[in-house]
Amino acid sequence: MVDAIATVGAKVQTASRVSWVSASWTLFTLTLRQHLHGQRWLVVGLLFLLPAGIALLVRATAPNVPPLALEFLLVMMFVPQALLPLAALLYASGIIQDEQEEQTITYLLLRPIPKWAIYGVKLLAAMTTTAVLVVAFVALTYLAIYANADVSYGEVAIRYCQAASIQALAVATYCSVFGLMSLLTKRILVIGILYTAIVEGLFANLPFGIRLLTVIYYTRLIAYRSMSFEVTRRRGGTEDLAAVAWQLDWTSAAKQAEHPQLSTSIFLLVVASMVCAVLGGWLCMQREFHVKTPENN
Amino acid sequence: MTAVVSFQGVSKWYGNVIGINKLTLAVPAGVTGLLGPNGAGKSTLLQLATGQLRPSQGLVKVLGEAVWNNAALNCRIGLCPEQDAFYEWMTGWDFVLTCARLSGLPRKEAREATARTVAAVGMIQHKDRAIRGYSKGMRQRIKLAQALVHEPDVLFLDEPLTGTDPVARRDLMDIIQRLGSEGKSVLVSSHVLHEVQSLTPNIVLLSRGRLVAEGNVRQIRELIDEHPHQIVLHAEECRKLAARLLTWDDVEGVRVLEGEQGLMVETRKPDAFYGRLPALYLEEGLTISAVYSDDDNLEAVFKYLVRK
Secondary structure (H helix, E strand, C coil), X not given: CHHHHHHXXXXXXXXXXXXXXHHHHHHHHHHHHHHHHCCHHHHHHHHHHHHHHHHHHHHHHCCCCCHHHHHHHHHHHHXXXXXXXXXXXXXXXXXXXXXHHCCCHHHHHCCCCCHHHHHHHHHHHHHHHHHHHHHHHHHHHHHHHHCXXXXXXXXXXXXXXXXXXXXXXXXXXXXXXXXXXXXXXXXXXXXXXXXHHHHHHHHHHCCCHHHHHXXXXXXXXXXXXXXXXXXXXXXXXXEEHHHHHCCCCCCCHHXXXXXXXXHHHHHHHHHHHHHHHHHHHHHHHHCCCCCCCCCCC | CCEEEEEEEEEEEECCEEEEEEEEEEEECCEEEEECCCCCCHHHHHHHHCCCCCCCEEEEEECCEECCCCHHHHHHEEEECCCCCCCCCCEHHHHHHHHHHHCCCCHHHXXXXXXXXXXXXXXXXXXCCEHHHCCHHHHHHHHHHHHHCCCCCEEEEECCCCCCCHHHHHHHHHHHHHHHHCCCEEEEEECCHHHHHCCCCEEEEEECCEEXXXXXXXXXXXXXXXXXXXXXXXXXXXXXXXXXXXXXXXXXXXXXCHHHCEEEEEEXXXXXXXXXXXXXXXXHCCCEEEEEECCCCHHHHHHHHHHC
């Protein structure tokens, strides 16, 4: 052991040996591993199994329900309204708070990674985890809805890719929003649930300008402008499920023009994510993360 | 002498509570002991020195650079924190390797550094076990390894010996001394005087966030030795014993404790005092059932030095 001790400090640390990219990548993978070792993915996984379970139940008990209607209700209503914010809240709320509560943040703050980058990398990891969960479980829901159905699987695959991409974008935006909130309040879970219920739940469903401030409004617009949710009525004719449910007046070109375009909606969500991420990083640079010691010195 | 760590008029407040109070201090190269009772501000000082906390007032520099928001400086700094916190699901090896990689070491170098450091702290045998199964001594060793793995120039150790068994304590002390002899600068905090004394003659004394004394341990010991020691004696014939003790020149005062169960004696020469106690029983038949010093903790010494 003495020989080994003698080698400690034998080399001199030089700046050229330090790889910033390597450090950030290690932090990213460390955060993903933390997500895997936590219980959150089990909770989120169980919640995300709900739509698939409901789809199987409906198909077993009410075979006349059109698969497209089921897809709309579960994938475009239930998942974005309830599950995406919840998944994002569970992961993004712990970006810094978990490390602080578990007192492991010291090991991160003592590395040559600026605090804004620590936040940014951990946010990216939260986005990755939630996006992977969304993509996987939405696939399961599509499978439950369309398995053995009389549909073109090629079309279903395309619809799945569209839906999964839209929801991945939405969950990433929610992660940025909740990540920022978690730096501003210690009661992020309560505040996050209230935000989800009031802003994303209530305001987004009001046919007024206030819904322009919600993530779900743009998510719906992207979905509406890129996918069709028209189902054939039993008595003939078609019904646009999304226009009715989302209170989108699509009766004239002028009315349609009142809503942001597809590219604008995507751009706004991306910009909102980036603004929240930058603000979060800036807040981290200003903040000190005091870790209470056993003696509370 | 160039200061490796310097505090220039540094204060740190937590709301209305003062953690560090107008501290001006220059820590030279080599091993320095940071000594103070619980709540003295040792951990706050180390957190300021490692850039985890921003000073409310003043400037903290390490190796000539301001530490707050200076992530690049962390390549040259290592900290063994006091809190017993880890990624518990990791193995010891994994933890140290992750810290090496977080420090920016390339994969191959990180592996080599991890192997070297894990061996240095005597954890090769246990490196593949999950940290959650480690004993306190193992946890301290692996915590020290993460501080050493990127080969920092300055090392801050916050109560590294707390809770360790005698073997681990001896090994950790060997490592710290070895680091000092290799030219590393080490600032090691403790609330136990003899622990620090056996590591280094250079000590800094803190109390209630203020610098009480700094310098060679011998000078500080002299200050401490002027402090009247309080010794408690348990005896049946308290008053008779008190009267006898008051005849001794080096006894400053005697107080009968509540219920006449014992005496509190103040003396400036505790060694001589202890040496004469057996004669009281052998020659005068005064029975003393228990003797202990109330001064073994540093609290009283610090109070005394602060009063000076």
